[in-house]
Amino acid sequence: MTTLVCIEADGRRFDVIAERLSTGFREQGKYHFLSVPGAGLYIDDLPLVVGVRDGEGVWSWSPGYFAGEVCAELVNGQGEVLAIYRLDVSPDSSKVGRESFERMLEQIFAFDPALLFGTESAQFGIGSQGQKTDPHLQYSRLRRHGDQLLRALRQVAARPLVSLRHERAWLPAHKVRRLDRQSLHQVMRDHAALALLSSEAVTRPSPSEVRFDVPSVYEDQDNPANQALAMVLHEVLRRCRQVMVAFERLAASESISETRSPLAPRLSRRIAYLESLHRSLRKLQGVPPFCNQRRQQVTAAGLNAISAHPTYARAYRFGWYVLRAGLQGAAQDESLWITPTWEVYERWCYAMLVEQFQQLYPELEWQRHTPLQRDDCILWSGRSDDLQINIWLQVSCPAVDRPPYREFSSISRQRYPDIALTVRRGDREHFIVMDAKYRSSRSAVLDAMASAHLYRDSLRWRGHRPHCALLLIPRGGAVPALEDSQYRRNNSVGAVAIGDPDDAAELVRLLAEYWAETPSSQCAADHGYVSDSLSCC
Numbered sequence: 001m002t003t004l005v006c007i008e009a010d011g012r013r014f015d016v017i018a019e020r021l022s023t024g025f026r027e028q029g030k031y032h033f034l035s036v037p038g039a040g041l042y043i044d045d046l047p048l049v050v051g052v053r054d055g056e057g058v059w060s061w062s063p064g065y066f067a068g069e070v071c072a073e074l075v076n077g078q079g080e081v082l083a084i085y086r087l088d089v090s091p092d093s094s095k096v097g098r099e100s101f102e103r104m105l106e107q108i109f110a111f112d113p114a115l116l117f118g119t120e121s122a123q124f125g126i127g128s129q130g131q132k133t134d135p136h137l138q139y140s141r142l143r144r145h146g147d148q149l150l151r152a153l154r155q156v157a158a159r160p161l162v163s164l165r166h167e168r169a170w171l172p173a174h175k176v177r178r179l180d181r182q183s184l185h186q187v188m189r190d191h192a193a194l195a196l197l198s199s200e201a202v203t204r205p206s207p208s209e210v211r212f213d214v215p216s217v218y219e220d221q222d223n224p225a226n227q228a229l230a231m232v233l234h235e236v237l238r239r240c241r242q243v244m245v246a247f248e249r250l251a252a253s254e255s256i257s258e259t260r261s262p263l264a265p266r267l268s269r270r271i272a273y274l275e276s277l278h279r280s281l282r283k284l285q286g287v288p289p290f291c292n293q294r295r296q297q298v299t300a301a302g303l304n305a306i307s308a309h310p311t312y313a314r315a316y317r318f319g320w321y322v323l324r325a326g327l328q329g330a331a332q333d334e335s336l337w338i339t340p341t342w343e344v345y346e347r348w349c350y351a352m353l354v355e356q357f358q359q360l361y362p363e364l365e366w367q368r369h370t371p372l373q374r375d376d377c378i379l380w381s382g383r384s385d386d387l388q389i390n391i392w393l394q395v396s397c398p399a400v401d402r403p404p405y406r407e408f409s410s411i412s413r414q415r416y417p418d419i420a421l422t423v424r425r426g427d428r429e430h431f432i433v434m435d436a437k438y439r440s441s442r443s444a445v446l447d448a449m450a451s452a453h454l455y456r457d458s459l460r461w462r463g464h465r466p467h468c469a470l471l472l473i474p475r476g477g478a479v480p481a482l483e484d485s486q487y488r489r490n491n492s493v494g495a496v497a498i499g500d501p502d503d504a505a506e507l508v509r510l511l512a513e514y515w516a517e518t519p520s521s522q523c524a525a526d527h528g529y530v531s532d533s534l535s536c537c
Contacts, residue, residue, distance in 0.1 A: 002018065002036060002039075002074055002082060002083050003015050003016065003017050003018070004016040004033050004034065004036075004041075004072075004074070004085060005033065005034040006022075006024075006031055006032070006033050007031070007032040007033075007034070007053070007058065008024075008029070008030075008031060009029070009030045009031075016033070016072075016085050016087070017085075018074075018083035018084060018085055019083075019084060019085075019086070020085075020086065021069070021086045021088050022085065022086060022087055022088060023088045023090075024088075025063060025070075025087050025088060025089045025090065026063070026089065026090050026091075027063055027064075027089060027090065027091050027341060028062065028063065028064070029062065029063060030060070030062050031060070031061050031062070032053050032058040032059065032060050032061075033048075033058060033059040033061065034056060034057070034058055035050050035056075035057035035058055035059055036074065038076060038077055039074050039075065039076055039077075039082060040074075040075050040076075040077075041059045041072060041073070041074055041075075042072065042073045042075060042269065043061055043070060043071070043072045043073075043087070044070055044071060044072075044266060045266040045269040045270050046265055046266050046269075047269075048060065048061055063089045069086055069087070069088055069089075070086075070087040070088075070089055071084065071085070071086065071087075072084070072085040072086075072087055073085075091341055100474075100499065100500075101341070101344070103500075104344060104345065104348040105344065107348060107351060107352070107501070108344065108347055108348050108351050111351040111354070111355060112351065112368075112378075114134075115347040115350075115351065115378075116344075116347075135242075135243050135246035135247060135250065138239060138242070138243050138246075139243050139247070139270060139274070141321060141322050141323075141324070142236075142239065142240065142243065142274065142277065142322055143270075143273060144321070145318045145321040145322050146236075146273075146277045146322060147277075148314075148318045149236065149315065149318035149319055149321075149322060150277065150280050150281065150284075152311065152314045152315035152318055153229065153233060153281070153284050153290075153315050154284065155311045155314075155315070156229060156289070156311055156312060156315050157284060157287055157288065157289065157290070159311070160221050160226060160288060160289035161221075161223060161225050161226060161289075161305065161309065161312065162220060162221055162223070163220050163221075163222075163223040168182070168213055168214065168215055169213075169214065170211040170212070170213055172207060172208050172209075172210070172211055173196060173207035173208070173210050173211075173212060176212050176214050177214075178214065178215075179212065179214060180214070180215055182213065182215075183212055183213055183214050183215075186212065186213045187212065190210075192205045192209070192210045193210050193212065196210050221288055221289035221292045221293075222289075222292055222293050222294055223302075223305070224299050224301040224302030224305055225302050225305035225306050225309070225312055226289040226290070226292070226293055227293050227295060227296055227297050227298075227299070227302055228297070228298045228299065228302035228303065228306060228316065229289075229290070229306075229312065229315055229316060229319070230285075230289075230290045230293045230296045231296040231297055231298050232298075232315070232316060232319035232320075232323070233281060233284065233285055233290055233319070234285070234296055235319075235323055236281060236319060236322050236323065237278060237281050237282060237285065239322065239323060240274050240277055240278040240281070241278065243274060244271055244274050244275070244278075247263075247267050247270060247271060248267070248271075250263055251263055251264045251267050303316075341438055342437070342438040344438075345436055345437075345438035345474060346418050346419075346436040346438070347393070349418070349419065349434070349436040349472050349498055349504070350378075350391070350393045350418070350419050350436075352498065352501050352504035353391060353419065353421075353434075353504055353507070353508060354380045354391050355501070355504075356501070356504045356505045356507075356508040357380075357382065357389060357391060357508055358380075358382070359505075360508055360509070360512060361382055361387070361389065363384060364382030364383055364384050364387065364389065365382065365383050365384065366380060366381070366382045367380070367381050367382075367383075368380055369381060371406070376393065376394045377392075377393065377394045377395060377396065378392070378393040378394070379391070379392050379393075379395075386425060386426055387423075387424070387425050388423070388424045388425075389421070389422075389423050390420075390421070390422045390423075391419065391420075391421055392417075392419065392420040392421075392422075393418070393419060394416045394417075394418065395408055395416070395417065395420045396408065396414065396416060397409055397410040397414060397415045397416065397417065397459050397460075398410065398414050399412070399413050399414045400412060400413075402414070404460075407461055407462045408420070408459070408460070408461055409459075409460045409461075410458050410459055410460065411458050411460060412458045415454075415455070415458060415459060417433045417434070417435060417455050417459060418434060418435050418436045418472075419433070419434040419435075419436065419472075420432075420433055420434075420459075420461070421433075421434070421511070422461055423515050425515060428515070429462065429464070430467055430514075430515045431461040431462075431464055431465075431466050431467055432466055432467055432468050432469075432470070432511065433452075433455045433456070433459055433466045433468075433469045433470070434469075434470045434471075434472050435448070435451045435452055435455060435469070435470070435471055435472065436472040436473075436498075437451070437471060437472065437473055438474060439473060439474075440473055440474055440475040440476075440478055441478055442478040442479055444478075445471070445473055445478050445479050445482065445495060446479060448471055448473070449471055449482065449493070449495070451471070452469040452470065452471045452493045452494075452495075453469070453493055455469045456468070456469035456492055456493055466492070467492065468488065468492050468493065468494070469492065469493045470488075470493070470494055470495070470496050471493075471494070471495040471496070472495075472496055472497075472498050473495055473496070473497055473498070474497070474498070474499050475497055475499055476495070476496075476497030477497075479495065482494055482495040483495050483496065483497065
């Protein structure tokens with residue numbers, strides 16, 4: 001295996017060893033790998049271009065806004081993989097520590113695994129249960145287990161299981177080896193056969209002219225075990241086609257973003273792999289035993305036969321690995337491409353707020369809704385006779401010239417606030433907007449406050465502007481004035497540090513006290529600011 005030499009921006013060098021987890025990489029860092037003659041380097045299916053640094057040929061790479069494990073592949077001129085490397089990318093130290101970030105991932109995973117679906121290079125360990133899936137997860141499983149499935153199916157085709165089939169056939173006399181009772185009954189009714197067998201017959205017919213009904217045994221490949229594998233092969237082929245179509249649609253609809261890694265540059269290699277796997281599996285589908293099955297089905301008899309045969313069991317196991325859905329479970333035997341770090345924090349804030357509201361109001365009937373086809377728009381709603389709490393993730397607020405969506409609108413262009421909270425208690429209504437920013441430095445927090453002001457002034461719910469717009473940040477202390485409760489009362493905007501579930505619990509408690517004590521929300525809604533007598537968190 002070839003060992004890569006990585007050079008950091010400050011010139012420090014360290015080795016990256018194949019198959020081992022290599023640490024030392026950081027979000028938004030700049031790294032150079034000494035090039036290997038005649039080879040190419042792919043990181044998450046994206047080819048790196050060879051450049052020159054201090055007179056040496058290097059591959060340059062900068063992780064985007066993500067943290068986690070990244071796969072790098074060294075390939076030769078024919079595209080064959082020479083070595084695989086595991087690169088561990090840490091989050092930016094100015095945001096939260098590595099342990100805190102990993103804890104966020106685990107808490108999101110426990111709350112709703114679908115919130116981690118993404119296309120970034122970094123991957124997060126996942127389980128194998130549940131029903132959540134998407135094209136990226138399906139491709140990940142095809143890429144991880146497809147080649148092993150192909151090898152196992154080829155071994156099956158080389159030595160397939162056969163069943164002995166019994167049937168009766170009419171054979172000429174010279175091919176008959178044995179006569180059973182049914183054959184003798186037929187002979188007694190056939191004068192030509194009696195004449196051929198009788199030693200006293202005056203004339204005997206030619207043996208080739210007389211046929212006997214005799215039992216025969218032959219090997220048949222149409223059996224439950226082969227039917228089950230034929231079914232698996234068919235479904236994996238269909239999965240390959242589905243993922244290819246889905247990738248092409250995703251690339252066509254992808255919008256350019258400075259904070260997301262583009263999918264389109266990776267697609268050519270991913271689709272090339274899927275097409276190669278599809279061709280190989282399609283070729284197998286045309287050879288015995290897979291082409292000799294009258295039906296494709298999985299039965300108890302087939303599973304019993306498969307479990308007793310190591311080669312068949314291996315092929316079926318890898319087929320199940322490819323086709324299974326789900327992100328839940330304790331087994332961390334796979335990985336999933338996740339969202340950018342800033343989106344991880346955004347969705348972690350949403351998950352923590354929902355969990356804390358559910359704990360504070362257990363008497364409400366809580367339900368999860370996905371009102372739009374967009375995967376990133378989620379609504380958790382809690383209801384009782386006198387209280388309704390709606391917590392939105394990425395709700396759509398249409399532009400001023402479009403009809404409102406679920407009573408949300410914008411007086412300027414269309415906007416998607418990270419978290420929108422609406423509360424109805426009796427005749428009182430409350431509307432609070434939260435924008436999660438994965439930043440903690442002074443300049444970053446001050447810059448991010450622009451979105452809080454923008455949401456406070458432009459968004460509307462049932463014709464009212466938000467009572468308060470809060471900026472959620474992972475760590476406080478950079479701008480203490482923005483975190484002061486009096487500042488939030490006076491300006492209806494402010495920053496709140498949320499770095500763990502306890503912080504989320506404290507924010508939810510303050511929000512609950514706010515609308516429990518507020519005598520009327522109409523005045524504040526009409527003017528856009530909370531009066532001094534009200535406590536905005």
